[in-house]
Amino acid sequence: MVKPPAATPRERYRTQVRAEIKQHAWEQIATAGASALSLNAIAKRMGLSGPALYRYFAGRDELITELVRDAYRSLADTVHAASAAGAGPAGLA
Template structure:
């Protein structure tokens, strides 16, 4: 295999500037949400002109796409590392919660309110599918002697979201329930909706996970 071409100083500088732009973008998102993202404001913070910054990102949508791509890549890598280390479905759940708590703004960029007018490109969708594939592997590995649920036949006939994964219908069902219920708890926790209610969100998350493991 040929060695990777050594990057030039100009290429390294470009990479550094793009990384700095993304850091400022995350700061904006943390302060006012993705809908308020402004390349001109970032340029001002960096002491650049607007046209100069547009040499690094063609527009707001390209910058948002890059941030979303990074977020999905981070979660997909987190799941892969957990699975390679032997994590079962419960282990994946705890990896998901740790990832979400580490950076709530990153979590909400991909699992919160969709950015108006934004449509994820195909490669971002493919990265997201990597995460679901790991979940489906874990669900398919679990023994299941429960009777078929009414939803099983439906999900088996509408399995395009599984991207060709051969998991049986009960595993597809379990993966969807795992994904929706745990994201529901995480979204409420990270948005602060449990504040003042007097219980530990971590224990609620664990209880939901226990309930999922019993079915």
């Protein structure tokens, strides 16, 4: 099996910033709903300019899409873990 090349410092930083942006987005969604999600508010909270966030996400729609994908991955991981542990439908409740 071929080992993937190690991430560069720039790639690690990008991954970290994207994760921080998503965390702030989840906080906004939890507080005011998805319709109130604001890239400018996230940027301000992170000490960045609004346009700086576009280095990490093409726009609000891409950020929301990424959040939905993450949520589905988390749900799938939880279902797989419960299945592997032998829990049936009652075990998921």
